[in-house]
Amino acid sequence: MRVTVIDYKAGNLTSVLKSLRHLGAEVEVTDADLALVGNAERILLPGVGHFQATERLDATGLTLAIRAAIGRGAPFLGICVGMQWLYAGSTEAPQQPGLGHFVATCARFPESHEKVPHVGWNSLEVRSRPRLLAGVEAGEFVYFTHSYKAPVTADTAAVAQYIEPFSAAVERGNVMGVQFHPEKSGETGLTILRNFLSWEAVTTA
Amino acid sequence: MITKRIIACLDVHAGRVMKGVQFVDLIDAGDPATLAARHAREGADEIVLLDITATHEGRQTLLDTVRRTARDLFVPFAVGGGIRSADDAAQVFEAGADKVSVNSAALANPLLIDAIGRSFGAQAVVVAIDARRDPQAGDPVRDAQVFVQGGRKPAGRRVVEWAREAEARGAGEILLTSMDADGTRTGFDCELTAAVSESVSIPVIASGGAGTVGHFVEVFGHGRADAALAASIFHFGVSSARSLKEELARAGVSVRLPC
Numbered sequence: 403m404r405v406t407v408i409d410y411k412a413g414n415l416t417s418v419l420k421s422l423r424h425l426g427a428e429v430e431v432t433d434a435d436l437a438l439v440g441n442a443e444r445i446l447l448p449g450v451g452h453f454q455a456t457e458r459l460d461a462t463g464l465t466l467a468i469r470a471a472i473g474r475g476a477p478f479l480g481i482c483v484g485m486q487w488l489y490a491g492s493t494e495a496p497q498q499p500g501l502g503h504f505v506a507t508c509a510r511f512p513e514s515h516e517k518v519p520h521v522g523w524n525s526l527e528v529r530s531r532p533r534l535l536a537g538v539e540a541g542e543f544v545y546f547t548h549s550y551k552a553p554v555t556a557d558t559a560a561v562a563q564y565i566e567p568f569s570a571a572v573e574r575g576n577v578m579g580v581q582f583h584p585e586k587s588g589e590t591g592l593t594i595l596r597n598f599l600s601w602e603a604v605t606t607a
Numbered sequence: 608m609i610t611k612r613i614i615a616c617l618d619v620h621a622g623r624v625m626k627g628v629q630f631v632d633l634i635d636a637g638d639p640a641t642l643a644a645r646h647a648r649e650g651a652d653e654i655v656l657l658d659i660t661a662t663h664e665g666r667q668t669l670l671d672t673v674r675r676t677a678r679d680l681f682v683p684f685a686v687g688g689g690i691r692s693a694d695d696a697a698q699v700f701e702a703g704a705d706k707v708s709v710n711s712a713a714l715a716n717p718l719l720i721d722a723i724g725r726s727f728g729a730q731a732v733v734v735a736i737d738a739r740r741d742p743q744a745g746d747p748v749r750d751a752q753v754f755v756q757g758g759r760k761p762a763g764r765r766v767v768e769w770a771r772e773a774e775a776r777g778a779g780e781i782l783l784t785s786m787d788a789d790g791t792r793t794g795f796d797c798e799l800t801a802a803v804s805e806s807v808s809i810p811v812i813a814s815g816g817a818g819t820v821g822h823f824v825e826v827f828g829h830g831r832a833d834a835a836l837a838a839s840i841f842h843f844g845v846s847s848a849r850s851l852k853e854e855l856a857r858a859g860v861s862v863r864l865p866c
Contacts, residue, residue, distance in 0.1 A: 412728070413726075413727050413728050413731070414700040414701075414705070414727055414731065416677070416700060416701060416702070416703050417677075417684075417703065417705055420677065420678065420703060421681060424679070424681075450727070450728040450730060450731070451727075451728040452728075517808050517809065517810060517833070518808055519729075519730070519779070519808075519809065519810075520609065521730070521779070521780065521809075521810045521833070522609050522610060522611075522612050522652075522810070522833065522834070523609075523610045523612065523652055523863040524608065524609045524610065525608060525610075543610065543863040543866070545682070545683060547730040547779070548730075563608060564609055585681065586681065586682060586683050586705060587681070587682075588647070588681055588682055588866070589681075591681060592681060
């Protein structure tokens with residue numbers, strides 16, 4: 403179980419790396435090594451902070467390398483801003499495009515009497531047996547901390563409710579994202595990371 | 608549905624968890640890593656580790672403690688005590704904390720909040736505020752006095768305006784301790800908690816005064832708290848965070864169960 407973790411210098415990777423190693427993964431971290439991404443068995447893009455920080459992926463050439471790796475079938479998981487990056491973009495940084503793998507745009511929670519950011523443990527409504535969420539029952543809790551979110555679409559793997567329903571997890575083929583932090587979500591989170599780590603790469607060569 | 612968080616707090620001195628009241632009758636209650644893992648296993652939604660002495664010499668011990676505690680902990684983990692600079696915070700994050708809590712240092716230098724938030728994200732910055740109602744003030748609750756140095760010295764700030772400034776500077780959460788209620792076991796200061804919670808958009812963690820399960824119900828209701836700190840959970844007549852949460856659920860509070 404080898405995993406390449408992308409560091410785009412927008413926060414602390416310690417918790418993510420720790421949880422992957424706890425699950426027995428062989429972890430390599432890069433902030434610019436395109437060859438490493440090119441040969442990656444699977445790729446994980448963590449993320450906290452501002453969507454604008456993903457511009458570093460474009461500047462380093464990682465966006466293109468990741469797109470190619472996804473194209474050859476490497477499993478990809480984005481966490482939090484890493485999930486949002488899979489979409490066309492986010493209203494948090496309208497000039498900064500995302501990968502565009504999913505066509506929708508991420509947006510801030512609408513004004514309401516509820517607080518934004520959405521912080522804490524919230525439950526998942528799992529849809530249509532996504533592979534990433536195998537073994538996760540409806541109603542299990544995971545830990546969120548975010549102000550922007552992706553809308554519910556056909557690719558939504560799990561919905562969470564806060565102010566309005568949003569995509570807590572997304573999955574299409576070998577590309578997956580979670581808005582919550584599986585590395586901070588107890589046994590449920592470890593189950594999800596284990597599903598990702600045991601996902602076999604599709605070799606198209 | 609979003610749930611109310613029960614946060615287990617470990618007071619640490621020289622690498623050991625201590626129990627006692629304000630440095631009096633300190634009892635060695637055990638190893639932080641062991642106790643944190645037990646709290647997580649028994650249903651705590653989050654762990655806070657506070658270095659209650661926070662001496663310069665103790666920094667390395669604290670970092671070792673954080674590293675050992677974080678190793679097998681897979682719920683959010685915050686660390687406070689003696690974090691005076693963005694570099695201090697960076698070391699604590701590198702050791703495995705998800706959030707740092709800053710108090711006196713942020714009052715002395717509010718730019719510290721901006722600096723940590725910029726590098727690690729707002730979700731990683733908890734601003735801890737120790738406040739006491741001010742009977743002389745126009746509004747004794749909203750204008751409660753903020754204290755530093757473990758409650759020994761007034762900071763010259765009012766609780767609501769300081770909480771708002773902390774939010775504007777990039778704090779992700781407020782950990783609010785009522786000095787009036789702390790140690791009394793007669794309940795949280797719900798009015799103080801509500802005044803702060805309604806003045807900011809970030810979550811407020813209530814601390815100080817819990818003596819019964821009912822006090823948690825009150826602070827999550829009237830107090831508008833998003834989370835509550837349980838410093839010594841066995842004092843509330845329950846055996847674990849899980850049983851506290853089971854009782855809260857019976858009282859109609861939304862909590863993470865099963866956990």
